[in-house]
Amino acid sequence: MGEFVSSTEANMGIAVSSDGTATVTSVSAAEGFEYEPSQDDPYRYMQGFGNRFASEAIPGSLPECGRNVPQRSPFDLYSEQLNGTSFISSRQSQLHVWMYRVRPSVAHRPLAPMLRNDDVQACFSPMNHSVQYTPLTYTWGPLDIPPADTGTVTFVSGLKTMGGHGDPTNKEGIAIHMYAANTNMTDEAFCNNDGDFLIIPNEGRLDIQTELGNIWVKPGEIAVVQAGIRWRVSLPDGFARGYIQEVYGTHYELPDLGPLGSNGMALPRDFKTPVASFNIDDSKWKVVIKLAGKFYSYEQAWTPFDVVSWHGNYAPYKYDLSKFISFNTTLKEQIDPTAHTVLMARSKIPGVSLTEFAAFLPKWQTSTNTFRPPYYHRNMATEIGGLIYGKYGGSSRQQVAGGLSFENSYMPHGETYDTWIKATTDSLENVLVGTESLGFMLHISSHLSITTFAMERHNCIRPQQVELWDNVQACFYDHIPAINAILLQKGLKPMSVPAQSGLRK
Numbered sequence: 490m491g492e493f494v495s496s497t498e499a500n501m502g503i504a505v506s507s508d509g510t511a512t513v514t515s516v517s518a519a520e521g522f523e524y525e526p527s528q529d530d531p532y533r534y535m536q537g538f539g540n541r542f543a544s545e546a547i548p549g550s551l552p553e554c555g556r557n558v559p560q561r562s563p564f565d566l567y568s569e570q571l572n573g574t575s576f577i578s579s580r581q582s583q584l585h586v587w588m589y590r591v592r593p594s595v596a597h598r599p600l601a602p603m604l605r606n607d608d609v610q611a612c613f614s615p616m617n618h619s620v621q622y623t624p625l626t627y628t629w630g631p632l633d634i635p636p637a638d639t640g641t642v643t644f645v646s647g648l649k650t651m652g653g654h655g656d657p658t659n660k661e662g663i664a665i666h667m668y669a670a671n672t673n674m675t676d677e678a679f680c681n682n683d684g685d686f687l688i689i690p691n692e693g694r695l696d697i698q699t700e701l702g703n704i705w706v707k708p709g710e711i712a713v714v715q716a717g718i719r720w721r722v723s724l725p726d727g728f729a730r731g732y733i734q735e736v737y738g739t740h741y742e743l744p745d746l747g748p749l750g751s752n753g754m755a756l757p758r759d760f761k762t763p764v765a766s767f768n769i770d771d772s773k774w775k776v777v778i779k780l781a782g783k784f785y786s787y788e789q790a791w792t793p794f795d796v797v798s799w800h801g802n803y804a805p806y807k808y809d810l811s812k813f814i815s816f817n818t819t820l821k822e823q824i825d826p827t828a829h830t831v832l833m834a835r836s837k838i839p840g841v842s843l844t845e846f847a848a849f850l851p852k853w854q855t856s857t858n859t860f861r862p863p864y865y866h867r868n869m870a871t872e873i874g875g876l877i878y879g880k881y882g883g884s885s886r887q888q889v890a891g892g893l894s895f896e897n898s899y900m901p902h903g904e905t906y907d908t909w910i911k912a913t914t915d916s917l918e919n920v921l922v923g924t925e926s927l928g929f930m931l932h933i934s935s936h937l938s939i940t941t942f943a944m945e946r947h948n949c950i951r952p953q954q955v956e957l958w959d960n961v962q963a964c965f966y967d968h969i970p971a972i973n974a975i976l977l978q979k980g981l982k983p984m985s986v987p988a989q990s991g992l993r994k
């Protein structure tokens with residue numbers, strides 16, 4: 490699949506000498522790289538992460554350089570800016586976009602509150618009775634796709650909040666949602682004023698129309714749509730389900746590379762931002778707004794997708810997780826799972842991330858004299874695990890594709906005793922793992938609350954495995970006679986031998 494086209498023309502500088510001989514002195518591209526439509530994706534994209542893009546659906550519809558707000562914009566389009574950061578923020582953190590549209594987005598009928606949806610939460614204070622901070626471990630199966638005969642459920646009406654931390658009104662925090670939908674959003678757009686959505690499809694492709702262009706996302710890809718942008722979701726397969734990580738008061742970034750140098754992990758050129766695209770549509774539309782977890786709506790007599798051209802760096806994008814460059818140790822020891830971080834978002838604490846989104850792709854295990862499964866651990870970070878497809882590679886959770894797992898901060902976890910026995914006695918061959926599955930982990934640097942929906946109303950709450958650790962053995966005891974010999978040799982008091990000694994088979 491050819492994914493981008495290079496220049497089809499070149500500008501050639503021609504020098505002509507006194508004898509009439511022409512010499513080519515320079516060659517420069519006449520076009521930049523763009524990702525072309527393909528069998529897998531009908532849309533066109535611009536290349537790069539965090540670039541300042543400029544895109545015109547109609548040539549000449551952007552104002553000439555040197556001004557964003559001419560007295561009259563080309564073709565009498567309305568100029569409108571959307572800021573994703575404060576006016577006075579550092580230049581490198583500023584995110585904004587200028588849109589040139591058929592009508593300004595302020596032109597709409599009055600807003601009205603919608604019916605309360607208790608399955609969506611945004612305030613994760615312990616004072617909210619719809620959430621609970623708990624040290625319990627949870628595992629959930631996939632959300633059921635709503636059957637068509639039980640009613641229509643769109644991407645937005647099918648949102649279910651599983652947990653979170655903080656509050657969008659404080660511009661600090663995070664929410665984890667699952668979604669399951671059976672119906673296109675038709676003549677209806679969504680605008681999330683609370684935070685940025687990182688969308689991780691599990692089943693069913695998403696055809697996302699945004700004010701800034703169209704994005705096509707399939708399982709194995711992710712998309713980010715920032716706060717304040719209006720968008721809608723159609724379902725090419727008639728259904729869809731997956732995961733969303735929403736961040737408040739911050740935006741997704743690529744992690745720093747540190748000693749890795751200038752390459753590796755998610756390469757900026759593999760991110761795709763849509764080109765400008767607009768509709769001529771003077772039919773009635775409804776726009777749904779989420780603010781502090783509550784839904785409001787207004788109507789307008791034309792499409793909100795009427796942006797003819799735009800420029801800026803606050804725009805949605807997608808990324809194919811198979812493009813990620815995984816790192817691992819080459820001889821010995823383990824590397825932390827954050828080496829697989831695709832995107833992260835910063836918290837307000839300097840140097841501390843709010844969350845890291847890590848994807849687990851195939852990798853060679855080549856380490857020698859190393860315990861290869863994840864080591865037993867307790868982290869400051871809360872861990873949310875998901876499986877996009879395939880079979881879960883761990884042993885201590887009943888994780889299935891489309892499901893989710895939860896370990897709150899500082900809670901211990903690790904592989905089963907049987908896995909420990911195998912990992913500590915196996916001969917270590919080079920082995921390629923993870924070829925049939927795609928999992929992900931959200932490392933969230935805070936306690937995380939779980940919603941009442943997640944604890945009581947989710948259709949598949951998998952019970953904790955009561956006897957999971959009953960067979961774990963203190964193999965250390967087997968060594969007490971040898972240890973006592975050492976102690977006696979050193980003039981120290983020997984240990985007594987517990988009754989469980991010798992249980993290891």
Ligand SMILES: [Fe+2]
Binds near residue numbers: 868872
């Ligand atoms: Fe962990």
